[in-house]
Amino acid sequence: MLKQRIQDDVKAAMKAKDKERLGTLRLITAAIKQREVDERTELDDSQVLAILDKMIKQRRDSVEQYESAGRQELADQEKSEIAIIEDYLPAGLSDEEVASMIESAIQEVGAAGMQDMGKVMGKLKPEMQGRADMGKVSGLVKQKLAG
Known part of the structure; x- marks a missing residue:
């Protein structure tokens, strides 16, 4: 299960003291938990993928806004979060x-x-x-x- 893989990676990032990766993974787990609490259900992989998709879309929008406002450091942070989130998505379609x-x-x-x-x-x-x-x-x- 994708959710379990993310939780395992949170533990690995904590042990490795990888603050950037850990922060992004915690955002993912928070989004998953929020949806599970709201809907009172356990999410399956396709629902987790939908959350990840939405998170990437939000970050891409933020990158555009930050770059147009001349805030490159914030755009770079969003791009690094996108890269971490994309690790959990299946291979893209041509x-x-x-x-x-x-x-x-x-x-x-x-x-x-x-x-x-x-x-x-x-x-x-x-x-x-x-x-x-x-x-x-x-x-x-x-x-x-x-x-």
């Missing part, structure tokens, strides 16, 4: 793999137009979570269904 998965999902759900966008995304999300930028995937699906 553009060809994404296109192929979109094509097969459209055929599987029998999508005929934009009204079927939700069905297609519902099929793709569990398969692609943490492996592709879901915002880009959504845009590609819109293009396919509109054209």
Whole structure:
């Protein structure tokens, strides 16, 4: 389980006195615990991946804002957190793999137009979570269904 791996890495970072890694890992575990408390449930790997995806997206947004404000040291800190979080994501999908998965999902759900966008995304999300930028995937699906 991904959650257990993260907890084990927290202990390893504490022993190694790796403050930067430990801080990021604690942010991850806090986000996981918060969601578990809010929903009163135990999260599985796909839900943990969704949290990690969201954390990376937030940090990328922060990097853009910090760089445009001339705060490079803060942008660098966010980038290092992104690198640590990405260690827990599965290998990314290539553009060809994404296109192929979109094509097969459209055929599987029998999508005929934009009204079927939700069905297609519902099929793709569990398969692609943490492996592709879901915002880009959504845009590609819109293009396919509109054209």
